[in-house]
Structures are given as C-alpha cells and as structure tokens.
Amino acid sequence: MRMIAAVASLLLVLGACTEEAGPRPTFFASENPGTLSAWGVVARQGDQLVIGEGVLPYALNSPLFTDYAHKIRTVWTGGGEVSFASEGVGDFPVGTVISKTFYYPYKDGVALKQSDAESFDHGQSLALAEHRLIETRLLVHREDGWHPISYVWNEEQTEARLKRTGAVVPVTLASDEGLSEFAYVVPNEIQCAACHAPNATTKVITPLGPTAAQLDRPYDFADGPKNQLTHWADKGVLGPVEAVTVRMPAWADKAEALDARARGYLASNCAHCHNPQGPADTSGLDLTLTATGPALGRCKPPIAAGSGTGGRKVDIMPGDAEASILTYRVASTDPGAMMPELGRGLAHEEGAALLRDWINAMDGTCG
C-alpha cells in the first residue's frame, strides 16, 4: 500500500513536470515589453519562480555584492554559440538574453541575511513562499549592441514590470546582529551603463559577469554538479574557447590564498570602474587582477575623494587597514563616501573584513 502511494505520487510529480513545461523564451529585436513574463526567461509558475526552456542558469566565482541579495543568473542564446577568446567576457550571439533576478530568503516580512547567494535549488525553481523577488535585470544583445532593461517585481510577486527610471524598495534585513532597514535601489537605465560600460571612452555596454574566468567553476545542475563551461558545451551552446589561464579567485572560498581572494573581490566589485579605461580612471586607482604598485593603491594619496578619505591619507597603508582609505570607503554607507558608488545601501561586512585582513597582512610602509 505504501509502495503504491509512493508510485502514485511519483507519477503525479512526473505528470506535473510534463504538464507545466517552463516558459518559452522570446527575443524582442527592438521593443521592450512592459512585463518580464513576455521574455519567458524567468517567470512565476504556480508558487515557484522557474526558468524558461533552454535557459541556462549559471553562477560566478566572485559575484558582485548587492545588499546581501541572492541572484539567479541565466543566459539564453536562442540556440547560438558563445565563444571565449580570452578570460574576458564571452562573445554572445545576437539574440542572447542574459537575466539576473535579485531576491531574498524571506520570513515574516523580513529578508534574511544568508550566505550561499550563488545557486538556487539545482538551477530549476525557487519557492516563492520562502523568498521575496525584488527585480530582474536583462541584458539583451540586439543588432546594435547590448541593451539593459530592468523589471521590478510587484508586491504580490506575480509579475515584474518594466521600470526604466529605477526604483527605491524599502527592505528590512534580519541577521545575527538584528534588523536593519535600508533602501534597496534599483538603478535607472543609465546607471546600468555606469557599470556595464567599463570603457568610459567608447561607452560600449557589455555583460560583466559571464567571463571564462568567472564561469570556470562547478554548478549544481538538475542532473548533478558539473563545471559550467563543460555543461554549456554539452548543451551545444559553447563555441571555441581559448585555454582559461586565469581563473577568477572566489573571494568567499577560504581554501584560496588571502591575496587571491582579496584581488578577486576587488576585480569583481570595483574593476568595472577602476580599470585603466574605466570611469574611475580619473582617480588613478586600478583594481583589476593584474594591477601593481601605486596604481593598485599602495601608498597612493587620493585625487578627488572628498569625504571618501575618512581622514586617511593613502588608499592602502601596508599593514594598517585602519589607516587605509580603501577599507573606509568599502565599509561606509554614506552615499557621498561609499564605494562602490552604486548598487548597495548596506556595507558588505564579510567583504570589508577580507580587505582589512589583506591590508593588515601586507609588509612595508609608506613615506
């Protein structure tokens, strides 16, 4: 009897799977639909958020911090192939839709601070009873380049609507230290480009996350864990890949060396602006993985930091995080002083602690 019941329920589950196929993705070559569901890359189905057919979930070695939000990242190429000429961002075919959904584990009206923000239920679905969706950002590759499009989820969590001018969403976050209320800021269309145009001269918009260096890691897919690039190859969407010689260090992985973790954190949280062609090259501070010396901030006085100095004299004072501007700005929540300038209202305590440890472990002095 028990066995029959088990088989029956198994059949029910299978039946549910075939009845409720995932949404069908659609590429809109010019117009921006008013609702996210029109794209079919992620959508609500019953009490779950699910991803569309043929849509690949992925995670990054070192993700960008966004107020402890968790992120569901997906890519859909419409069947075309992605190639990687270097460790840099993939060459995605026209018709590609990349999505990033920001959400929190949620209980009793408050968001929960939890680690492991980079995967969700075998990459298939998210139970909305236990999570709150905030926004889904798309990067759509059209004939004339990449377009950032933002959708903000409604209170009922049934649909996300196009919001070109961004939004402010009040969120209460619960952690071991208590409750903190903050304004979660959804960026406007131009602010998307403030990060996604890492060359401030050409101002060309590009994805930032899906580089070979960031994707070279395992992911817990529906049929088990597998390296993401291998999975893409198995699915027939991976074109030529140059050998990945530089893997982005995973900042949260304590098995990695301290220096690698810190550099991975800076590269993925700061270098989209702080690179030699970026909008923050005005500061002379370069936080890419390969930067060295004063350009990396060691003993470097600020240029136009304003209140961002926190009264400290150099970006990095070796051995003394408390005398370093970098750790001050990363830990600040004053919009006039904090770094990054966009994309957070809370301090990333674990990230700031990592950078403090890194600087405190440095040898030498300035002057």
Next chain:
Amino acid sequence: MRLLLSSALGLSLVACGGSHTETSGETAADFQEQLQVQLLDAQPGDVIELPEGKFSLNRSLSLTQDGVTIRGAGMDKTILSFAGQVAGAEGLLVTGDQFTIEDLAIEDTIGDALKINEADGVTIRRVRTEWTGGPKTENGAYGMYPVQTTNVLIEDSVAIGASDAGIYVGQSKNVVVRNNRAEKNVAGIEIENTQDADVYGNVTTGNTGGILVFNMPNLSQSGGRVRVYNNEVYTNNYRNFGHPGTPVASIPAGSGIVVSSHDDVEIFENVVRNNRTANVIISSVYSTNYADDSWSDDFDPYPERIHVHDNELEGGGGNPDGAMLQAARVLKFGPTGRFPHVLWDGFAPEDRSHEICIADDEAEVFNADVPNESADPRVETEPHRCSLEPLAAVELAAAL
C-alpha cells in the same frame, strides 16, 4: 519633439504651485520620474526645459546622450534640491558630449552637485551649486566638476559651500572659466592636471583658498599652460573645513592664488587682497601631505615658468594659518608685520632654472626654505625679478 512637449507640460503641471513652492510626496516623485525619463529619452539637439519651482529629488540623475541642453528659469528660480537624497554619489552625472546646462540651481547633494565625466563640449552657464547650510565638512566635495573633459566653458555661475572645490576642472583640455562667483568653499576655483585653461573675470571670496592651480602625481595627464587674469580674489580667510587626507586639506586658510607643482602659469591683472596667509602662494608637491615615494618617476614636483605680473596686490599676510607660518611671520617681520605678497616654499630643481618670475613691483617674495626645514626663511625677491613670454589664449572648439 512632441514627446518632449508633452513631458514638459507634465513638468509644468507639477510645478503649478508657482515659484518657490516646495513639491513634496507624490508630486516630487513624479517630477523626479519624469525628468529622469526625459534624460533617458533625450535625443541630440533636445532642450529639456525645467519650470520655475523648487523640486525635491532623492536619487542621482544621469544623462549619457550627446547634444542635450538642460535649461531652467534662472539660478534662483529653478531649484533641484537633493536635501533628502538617499542614493547616488552626485546630483547630476553627465557623460554625453556637447552638453549645456543653464539657469538652474543644484542644492544640498550628498556628494558632488554636477559631475561631467569624459565629455567633449561642456557649457555650464548661470548655474548655482550650493550647500545651503553654510560651509561644513559634511557638505559634498565639488560643486561643478568636469573631469577628463575637453572644450569646457563655465561662465556666470555661482558655487557656494563645497567641502573641496566650488568649481573644479580636473584632467581636462581647453577650458575657459569666466565671470563666476565662488564663495565659502574650501577652494573657490581649482584647475587640476588640466592643459590650456583661461580663468578670468571671476570673484572668489570667503573661501579657504581663492584660486588653485594644481598638478598631482599618479594621473594620466599632467597640467600645463594656465592663465589666471582679471579676477578678484579677496578675503579668502575661512578656516579649512576640507576632509583630512584630501589635497585641499593642506591649503592654509587665507590663500589667495595658489600654484602647486604646476608648470607654465601666467597670473596677471588680478586684484588680490586681504588673504591672511598670503595673496600668492607657489609651492611644490613636497609641501602638500603627499608621501614622496608614491609618485610615478616621470612626475615633475617643481612649479616652473610661473609669471606673476601687472596685478593689484594689497593687504594680507598678516595672520597666516598654522603655528609654523605664524612663528615665521613674527620672527622675520615682527608681531605686527606681514608676509610679503608672494610665499614660496623654496623647492627648486637643481639642474635647471625654475623661472618663477614675479614682476609686480609691490610683490616681494618670501622663501620659506622648507627644503632645509625652514632653517633660513628669508625675503628673496631679486632672483625672481624676471619676465616670461605671455601664454596664448585658449580657443574653444567652434561648437561652443
């Protein structure tokens, strides 16, 4: 164009309360939303007209399109107030070329008021940037802040209360800053790592320092060829309220015109008076709080070919900021004495003449002898009595 008109109508309706009525709640949110939509949808050649009124905004505005003009009804009539700002490092951030902003005010931003990054063709005209609570360290850093820009015109504008510089032009080329007023900032007007700038017809008063021409290490572009003329620079005696660690935090209160590590600066026909440390200060980066092992090798720390002539210099120097300068004044000039008009820190290259030429008869030069830990501070005018060829006027690209 039709879109523009209907949007403008929306904005006018929002402001229907009349002049100087503060919008609040939903209407303020509507204004912010509509203005940001206009900035997103702007096409080259568009003029975004803002009506009279005071409008509250709580987030940064941004514009990337080229060829856009934002125009208000007057710097005291159209006021964008960021007093309730919750996010964004500036009030308005512009990265589009051929940008014009005129006849409005940006007030009380958390960070910078108006920042323009990597644009060619910038006109800022009859704009006021102000922190309305007076000079305070917690005010935003810069009022008008074009950086890595070319062909920049800032005119007939007013900058008040910045905790760094009211008008700051950084790492730019071909710049004219004229007929502006800067007061109660740490630095009134600052030209930094900029090539070919004319600064004239401005009034700077009540700042910590009036007009600064700075060259800083570790940047992709070094400064060169700046003319500072026909300005009124007086009573810039406000205590330094800059953030410790910033370059301007080392400016003594009572600095008139300051040149730091910059080459080819011509300072002429200005009226400079009653700046209590000195009317003119010429220094090397060594006298700032910059650690000397943190420069790239090609950085030139010495100010060279500085030409000061035909200015009207008066008063000042009687109450310098800081115990060391005060002691030097008393030691050399007595308790009621004054520093000469020109204060020089004394750093000079050994392999060449620095050509710091002070041609004004009434201007003596005080060498503070900082390289020798001020062992022999002295009046040393004669070696500086020389003159240099005039620098060429800046010509902005024709589009302006």
